[in-house]
Amino acid sequence: MALAGCETGRALLEKNAQSDELRKETTVGVPLPPGCATHTRARSSGQTHLTVSYQEPTVDKNGARLKELAYTTIYVSALQSAAQAIRIWTNDPHGGALVTIHNVPAPAQEVGLCVTATNWARKESLPAPPTQPKP
Secondary structure, three states, X not given: OOOOOOOOOOOEXXXXXXXXXHHXXXXXXXXXXXXXXXXXXXXXXXXXXXXEEEEOOOEOOOOOEOXXXXXXXXEEEEOXXXXXXXXXXXXXXXXXXXXXXXXXXXXXXXXXXXXXXXXXXXXXXXXXXXXXXXX
């Protein structure tokens, strides 16, 4: 018997920042990478958590196709609190997955967010350029 499959779309990574898996991958009190604190988002009054979505990169800074993506990192910062980093391991070393992380703690009304990518040699990229939120 032969089985054939077809790709139905992009890979999805959907996780909860409060899950045991991501709590183990969260570090508080980290230094922010250069250029990281420039992208801020305001949360609504009474909101204590955010949902963060982004797409993993598929090429490096030189335009070469990724072959060794290990994980992406969401950095969350605020003026009066320590920055935190949440590491999200990829399912594909070529990248490209649409990533959504629910229940990311928002330590203040205005938070800085940025995402970096890291390869298996632990070389971290510069923060990804910001995108405009969708209404």
